[in-house]
Amino acid sequence: MKLKRVCALAAVLALLPTCAMPAFAADEIVVNDDISVSGDYDWTRFADDNITLNVYNWGLYISDGSDDSVDVVSAFEDLTGIKVNYTTFDSNESLYAKMKSGGASYDVIFPSDYMVGKLISEDMLAPLDYDNIPNISAIGDEYLGWDFDPDNAYSVPYMWGTTGLIYNTTMVDEAPTSWSALWDVQYAGNVLMFNNSRDAYAIAAKKDGLSLNPSSVEEVDQVMQDLQDQKSVVQAYVMDEIFDKMEGGEAAMAPYYAGDALTMIEDNPDLAFVHPEEGVNFFVDSMCIPATSKNKEAAEMFINYMCETSVGYANCDYIGYSTPITAVWELLDDDLKYSPIAYPGEDVMSKAEVFVTLPDEINAEMDSQWSQMKSYDESGGSWMVVIFLLGAVALSGFNIWRKLRKKMRDNY
Secondary structure (H helix, E strand, O other), rough: OHHHHHHHHHHHHHHHOOOOOOOOOOOEEEOOOOOEEOOOOOOOOOOOOOEEEEEEEEEEOOOOOOOOOOOHHHHHHHHHOOOEEEEEEOHHHHHHHHHOOOOOOOOOOOOOHHHHHHHHHHHEEEEOOOOOOOOHEOOOOHHHOOOOOOOOOOEEEEEEEEEEEEEEOOOOOOOOOHHHHHHHHHHHHEEEEOHHHHHHHHHHHHHHHOOOOOOOOHHHHHHHHHOOOHHEEEEEEEOHHHHHHHHHOOOOOEEEEEHHHHHHHOOOOOOOOOOOOOEEEEEEEEEEOOOOOOOOHHHHHHHHHOHHHHEEEEHHHHHOOOOEEHHHHHOOHHHHOOOOOOOHHHHHHHEOOOOOOOOOOHHHEEEEEEEEHHHHOOOHHHHHHHHHHHHHHHHHHHHHHHHHHHHHHOOO
């Protein structure tokens, strides 16, 4: 997506406080005290069909009933009679690997922008029938029509957000302003890093003044070397593990998603969040249906349900991520609605960049270099392996020499 598209979104965000928001529909079905849905949709047409939907989402990315939140999945089951088998993944790459292996069959998945494009290119998604998803009209126009799926033929926006740097104010004297803080040796052993190739690459690329979307294999190699150089200060490569580590004061700083940063800050007031000056990743996570789904129409019902105002509000209120549903934004508490973390201004959005689907050659090089780097790290450093092997060879040679010497003495 071109930068001007992100700038246009920034302008829309700036106008949101003055925009008129749509009201709830008068004819609604009340599911429970927190969830009500459109009354002009046939929610019960599969009630007697014994359908189970396999839903695969990011971890900690839905209002699930914990911590006094609304259990939106349970409410869907009560409303429709459809059972939901809900499981989670921790990165787009994990999602892709699971789908590619064919080891599991899913009906609804939640990939990010560039992964949507990749799945479309490999014929792994089913086209959506919007007769079954009328709530697409609730999605703001600024969140539709992105390059990864320009006609939204395969995807419905779920949440959006940005990346940034979360840090512990008791361990970091001054608020960092640059991604380069993650390479600062004074924080050696106290830096966490993304445990997926695309997000980690983006940070190193932005630090170096490059696009987070590499244009050549050589560019990938250059940036991956920067990640290799960072390893001496990295405590751990994490995804969902970041919550325990940052909330527990086990690390000084880490890059992560703004929505999750809000959750961590709420649980530990010593934490703070910044958008580094070099620019950040702006992302859109979507709801899609795999081409292998055996329950496509029921899956479309689930997507439509997730776009209901009360459901969208429950999700945003609990997970802290930014909503593409216009009516939901209007209902949010002011501290979230006007949060510069959740809804950053033009100063951040004008420098934000969206992931694109990479050519196969470049994507393969990134995955290969990332695997090599991680393997090197986890082994404790390749130089240690070399020293160990040389020592083993030397010891073996010494033992052989001793045996030969003893044999010669015996013969003598």
